[in-house]
Amino acid sequence: xxxxxxxxxxxxxxxxxxxxxxxxxxxxxxxxxxxxxxxxxxxxxxxxxxxxxxxxxxxxxxxxxxxxxxxxxxxxxxxxxxxxxxxxxxxxxxxxxxxxxxxxxxxxxxxxxxxxxxxxxxxxxxxxxxxxxxxxxxxxxxxxxxxxxxxxxxxxxxxxxxxxxxxxxxxxxxxxxxxxxxxxxxxxxxxxxxxxxxxxxxxxxxxxxxxxxxxxxxxxxxxxxxxxxxxxxxxxxxxxxxxxxxxxxxxxxxxxxxxxxxxxxxxxxxxxxxxxxxxxxxxxxxxxxxxxxxxxxxxxxxxxxxxxxxxxxxxxxxxxxxxxxxxxxxxxxxxxxxxxxxxxxxxxxxxxxxxxxxxxxxxxxxxxxxxxxxxxxxxxxxxxxxxxxxxxxxxxxxxxxxxxxxxxxxxxxxxxxxxxxxxxxxxxxxxxxxxxxxxxxxxxxxxxxxxxxxxxxxxxxxxxxxxxxxxxxxxxxxxxxxxxxxxxxxxxxxxxxxxxxxxxxxxxxxxxxxxxxxxxxxxxxxxxxxxxxxxxxxxxxxxxxxxxxxxxxxxxxxxxxxx
Amino acid sequence: xxxxxxxxxxxxxxxxxxxxxxxxxxxxxxxxxxxxxxxxxxxxxxxxxxxxxxxx
Numbered sequence: 105x106x107x108x109x110x111x112x113x114x115x116x117x118x119x120x121x122x123x124x125x126x127x128x129x130x131x132x133x134x135x136x137x138x139x140x141x142x143x144x145x146x147x148x149x150x151x152x153x154x155x156x157x158x159x160x161x162x163x164x165x166x167x168x169x170x171x172x173x174x175x176x177x178x179x180x181x182x183x184x185x186x187x188x189x190x191x192x193x194x195x196x197x198x199x200x201x202x203x204x205x206x207x208x209x210x211x212x213x214x215x216x217x218x219x220x221x222x223x224x225x226x227x228x229x230x231x232x233x234x235x236x237x238x239x240x241x242x243x244x245x246x247x248x249x250x251x252x253x254x255x256x257x258x259x260x261x262x263x264x265x266x267x268x269x270x271x272x273x274x275x276x277x278x279x280x281x282x283x284x285x286x287x288x289x290x291x292x293x294x295x296x297x298x299x300x301x302x303x304x305x306x307x308x309x310x311x312x313x314x315x316x317x318x319x320x321x322x323x324x325x326x327x328x329x330x331x332x333x334x335x336x337x338x339x340x341x342x343x344x345x346x347x348x349x350x351x352x353x354x355x356x357x358x359x360x361x362x363x364x365x366x367x368x369x370x371x372x373x374x375x376x377x378x379x380x381x382x383x384x385x386x387x388x389x390x391x392x393x394x395x396x397x398x399x400x401x402x403x404x405x406x407x408x409x410x411x412x413x414x415x416x417x418x419x420x421x422x423x424x425x426x427x428x429x430x431x432x433x434x435x436x437x438x439x440x441x442x443x444x445x446x447x448x449x450x451x452x453x454x455x456x457x458x459x460x461x462x463x464x465x466x467x468x469x470x471x472x473x474x475x476x477x478x479x480x481x482x483x484x485x486x487x488x489x490x491x492x493x494x495x496x497x498x499x500x501x502x503x504x505x506x507x508x509x510x511x512x513x514x515x516x517x518x519x520x521x522x523x524x525x526x527x528x529x530x531x532x533x534x535x536x537x538x539x540x541x542x543x544x545x546x547x548x549x550x551x552x553x554x555x556x557x558x559x560x561x562x563x564x565x566x567x568x569x570x571x572x573x574x575x576x577x578x579x580x581x582x583x584x585x586x587x588x589x590x591x592x593x594x595x596x597x598x599x600x601x602x603x604x605x606x607x608x609x610x611x612x613x614x615x616x617x618x619x620x621x622x623x624x625x626x627x628x629x630x631x632x633x634x635x636x637x638x639x640x641x642x643x644x645x646x647x648x649x650x651x652x653x654x655x656x657x658x659x660x661x662x663x664x665x666x667x
Numbered sequence: 668x669x670x671x672x673x674x675x676x677x678x679x680x681x682x683x684x685x686x687x688x689x690x691x692x693x694x695x696x697x698x699x700x701x702x703x704x705x706x707x708x709x710x711x712x713x714x715x716x717x718x719x720x721x722x723x
Contacts (some may be wrong), residue, residue: 291702326712377704
């Protein structure tokens with residue numbers, strides 16, 4: 105069968121027809137789930153806002169379970185499968201390997217998400233995303249998750265198969281592009297994640313139907329977090345790839361050093377998943393050596409990799425901007441960046457938010473001693489919202505603004521909204537997260553319906569500051585949801601009502617030209633700091649990190665009086 | 668007996684560094700990415716749990 109390709113005249117990207125269809129389908133499905141998860145998020149935040157306290161306790165835990173699973177697994181993994189197909193087939197100008205298997209993957213993921221969704225809606229599976237045993241959920245809750253994971257695993261192997269096809273058919277010269285390499289990193293972490301999920305969820309499913317008498321709760325927690333936390337590391341690798349892609353798309357930026365960036369991804373592959381251990385830091389059954397090696401010694405190598413990416417992406421943008429003549433002072437390159445273009449602004453807010461809020465707090469939570477101050481408080485979602493929402497979701501939103509005209513051949517609907525959306529979403533999410541962290545530091549629990557403990561036999565009276573923090577969490581949570589709704593309206597509106605772009609590109613059986621080797625990165629030796637503005641930003645980051653880390657130790661010393 | 672063939676200068680130059688060979692092999696990377704966390708996180712963690720003495 106002859107393969108059909110088209111070349112987008114706007115971007116020069118080459119689309120293989122089956123891959124293009126599957127990228128669109130996975131991305132649209134992801135956005136639909138994002139809308140559903142966002143509505144559930146609004147209900148959660150309106151309940152944790154003490155003055156509103158919207159839902160009943162039963163409904164709160166049900167909605168929170170749905171919000172967690174849809175946002176942390178379903179929305180994000182559907183979008184990541186779209187990214188995997190884009191980074192393999194489109195960026196390598198290759199046919200997609202085994203499109204039929206890719207369709208099966210999509211069907212399993214959709215079916216699995218639907219089955220788990222039904223289980224949650226039926227009300228017998230309000231067990232949160234973690235579904236810790238011995239708290240039971242309905243059997244089809246686990247079954248749906250298993251089917252979803254199998255579908256995602258097939259999608260990963262379609263990606264790997266496409267890399268093999270591209271190499272065998274010589275569709276590119278040299279090594280795979282850096283963005284595809286980042287997607288490969290995400291794919292590898294996804295495979296470990298899914299394997300961990302299978303190891304624990306299959307026995308848990310058998311336990312739920314009565315074939316296994318019990319599941320050890322500690323064993324469950326250790327292995328489950330191999331899936332639960334690693335699934336968020338897929339996001340990190342994927343959104344870092346998106347940062348590199350957008351820097352290249354918007355500025356024509358080339359990585360400051362391909363070798364350094366690829367080595368940083370290699371550090372992710374080897375070490376990033378070990379950070380799962382920080383969830384087990386207060387569990388008594390595993391030893392200090394295991395905890396410290398996994399959360400500190402090994403995880404810091406992954407943190408180093410994130411800092412490399414956080415330095416090289418803005419550094420590459422600065423070098424590209426300076427080559428265009430924006431050389432005045434330290435920050436003209438940044439002031440003159442296209443801040444009205446949501447592709448850029450979304451990416452840059454994602455980068456800064458991920459680094460300053462998600463990254464620094466991640467290291468704090470991975471340190472055994474200071475983790476004790478905030479373990480299982482609302483500080484934890486205060487950490488992962490800037491990581492997964494501000495970091496990953498906003499980066500994916502930014503990429504979507506680029507893909508709508510290129511992939512769907514539609515102009516953006518309400519471009520003024522699109523221009524402001526990353527700021528509204530970024531501002532709301534960042535402040536919501538900061539106030540969650542503040543409340544968590546004061547001891548407010550996560551996943552708790554009523555911080556006033558009304559009617560509980562053992563109550564605790566939080567001070568006014570904690571209530572104020574939770575009120576501000578509610579207000580900025582609503583701002584964040586408004587930002588998310590703006591994105592969904594712009595994207596869905598663009599697909600339905602957006603003006604069609606006059607695109608003469610047709611599908612042909614002509615094989616696309618081989619992807620040439622990228623131009624060599626400019627030599628920076630002997631030029632001093634080629635990106636001095638980025639260097640200053642890195643020093644600001646370092647200073648912020650040191651001060652915040654010190655403050656946490658100081659706070660710990662006040663919790664544990666040594667005198 | 669034939670003289671052993673000496674590699675030309677070009678062949679010497681084209682030798683791919685070891686790190687590059689690792690980075691260019693997705694299945695070797697997959698092996699590293701699965702084995703490292705399986706050994707250091709899963710197996711080590713599970714071994715610690717199963718060796719907890721049973722209370723009498």
